[in-house]
Amino acid sequence: MGVGLPEFVENPENRCPVVLLLDTSGSMAGEPIKALNQGLTVFQSAVREDEQASLRVEVAIVAFGPVRLVQDFVTIDEFVPPQLDASGLTPMGEAINYALDLLESRKETYRVSGIQYYRPWIFLITDGAPNLNSPWQQAAQRVKDSESNRKLSFFAVGVQGADLETLRQITPLERPPMMLHGLDFKSMFVWLSDSMRRVSSSTVGGEMVALPPVGWGQITT
Amino acid sequence: MVWRAIVRSSVGTSHKKRQMPCQDYGQYIIATDDIIVGAVADGAGSAKYSDIGAELAVKTCLLNLGEWLESQKHLSPLSEQQAATVFAWTLETVVTALKQQAANSGYPLNELACTLIVFIAAPDWVAAMQVGDGFLVAGSQIHEYQLLFQPTKGEFINETTFVTAPSALEEMQVCVRPGHQAFICASTDGLERVAIRMDDWLPFARFFQPLQDYMWTTSSPEQEDEYIRNFLDSERLNARTDDDKTILLCVYGQ
Numbered sequence: 001m002g003v004g005l006p007e008f009v010e011n012p013e014n015r016c017p018v019v020l021l022l023d024t025s026g027s028m029a030g031e032p033i034k035a036l037n038q039g040l041t042v043f044q045s046a047v048r049e050d051e052q053a054s055l056r057v058e059v060a061i062v063a064f065g066p067v068r069l070v071q072d073f074v075t076i077d078e079f080v081p082p083q084l085d086a087s088g089l090t091p092m093g094e095a096i097n098y099a100l101d102l103l104e105s106r107k108e109t110y111r112v113s114g115i116q117y118y119r120p121w122i123f124l125i126t127d128g129a130p131n132l133n134s135p136w137q138q139a140a141q142r143v144k145d146s147e148s149n150r151k152l153s154f155f156a157v158g159v160q161g162a163d164l165e166t167l168r169q170i171t172p173l174e175r176p177p178m179m180l181h182g183l184d185f186k187s188m189f190v191w192l193s194d195s196m197r198r199v200s201s202s203t204v205g206g207e208m209v210a211l212p213p214v215g216w217g218q219i220t221t
Numbered sequence: 222m223v224w225r226a227i228v229r230s231s232v233g234t235s236h237k238k239r240q241m242p243c244q245d246y247g248q249y250i251i252a253t254d255d256i257i258v259g260a261v262a263d264g265a266g267s268a269k270y271s272d273i274g275a276e277l278a279v280k281t282c283l284l285n286l287g288e289w290l291e292s293q294k295h296l297s298p299l300s301e302q303q304a305a306t307v308f309a310w311t312l313e314t315v316v317t318a319l320k321q322q323a324a325n326s327g328y329p330l331n332e333l334a335c336t337l338i339v340f341i342a343a344p345d346w347v348a349a350m351q352v353g354d355g356f357l358v359a360g361s362q363i364h365e366y367q368l369l370f371q372p373t374k375g376e377f378i379n380e381t382t383f384v385t386a387p388s389a390l391e392e393m394q395v396c397v398r399p400g401h402q403a404f405i406c407a408s409t410d411g412l413e414r415v416a417i418r419m420d421d422w423l424p425f426a427r428f429f430q431p432l433q434d435y436m437w438t439t440s441s442p443e444q445e446d447e448y449i450r451n452f453l454d455s456e457r458l459n460a461r462t463d464d465d466k467t468i469l470l471c472v473y474g475q
Binding site: 008118 | 235376377378379415418420430457463
């Protein structure tokens with residue numbers, strides 16, 4: 001018949017952004033920060049097991065105590081886990097604001113480049129309470145507004161010593177903070193990678209992505 | 222001159238893996254006065270019976286539009302407003318049929334959620350509607366293609382509008398294109414990423430050209446469907462999309 005085959009247009013891969021918002025204040029020094037660093041490596045290798053996810057899941061790391069962008073958004077195939085040090089205080093409100101702004105600007109980049117994306121996640125891990133002068137209440141309001149407008153999903157994980165009462169005021173009602181079992185960051189990051197793999201492969205209509213069961217922590221009331 | 226058309230669906234690799242049925246459906250009818258009516262629907266991945274919903278939506282459209290066309294003695298080109306009225310009515314009949322199905326089977330309407338694209342094409346005009354994603358491409362000249370609607374997507378890639386949504390009528394897009402349509406292609410979103418350039422929503426000509434050539438060189442595409450079936454099931458395509466795929470092609474010619 002002599003008819004050729006349809007050729008395919010090259011569109012950029014869809015992206016699935018996640019901001020890891022990590023408390024690296026002085027109290028995380030020693031075993032906690034070590035376990036957290038190992039967890040990041042576990043996250044990287046677990047997502048990489050899934051080729052499509054490693055091209056779609058984009059991670060950014062914001063550490064606080066003081067707030068700094070340790071890793072700007074990068075797809076997991078190019079992500080090199082950092083070695084975080086712990087020192088300083090807990091500017092949690094500033095860090096949350098920073099993460100929200102970072103996400104907004106990332107979305108703008110996606111829009112300009114015609115990249116389609118999944119609902120972003122912000123994943124906060126802390127073992128403390130915000131500094132007294134930290135604008136965490138204002139940041140919490142921004143989180144709540146974004147959540148109710150379904151702009152993002154916000155998760156908070158407390159490590160031993162965390163001020164869960166404050167975290168409860170930041171997180172949306174339907175997703176209360178989790179308390180990590182000991183320093184089991186490894187299981188938590190395996191769960192996160194599994195969740196990201198599910199989200200990043202979901203198609204239209206799969207709005208309610210069923211997340212894997214949480215075996216690494218518990219909801220505290 | 223006659224309309225020649227073919228429609229085929231193929232289950233996505235991700236659906237196969239999870240032993241889900243093909244949730245796409247497409248069909249067409251050729252009515253009097255050289256008018257073709259086509260529809261494709263993509264059942265929501267999260268809805269339990271969306272395969273039933275997609276099929277029922279398409280069949281309901283074609284049945285009702287077919288009867289309506291028969292009742293028209295001679296159909297002159299629809300104005301945008303007439304098209305909006307006809308398609309609003311079509312959508313209403315679809316939603317009524319889906320509600321009936323849901324009520325009879327004892328599950329919520331949402332379990333039948335699907336997108337919907339419908340077109341009515343005469344030799345010298347086409348009217349169309351779209352709720353949700355997927356695409357409808359028409360070519361008025363040789364190897365020149367136009368996307369009739371930008372798919373309705375939410376902010377996020379995995380969100381769209383379904384005919385079962387309260388806002389479906391409000392979000393329904395309608396258009397009328399005058400002029401001869403040499404080629405029409407309707408498809409569900411499974412082929413979107415390989416056929417449409419996302420940053421400016423332009424149809425990718427080298428995707429559509431071979432399909433158009435195939436339609437031109439095939440006198441009875443429904444019988445000679447190997448080319449389309451092979452394409453939809455090709456590894457090359459499945460490497461790029463794991464979703465269900467439906468393609469409805471028509472040409473008007475000798």
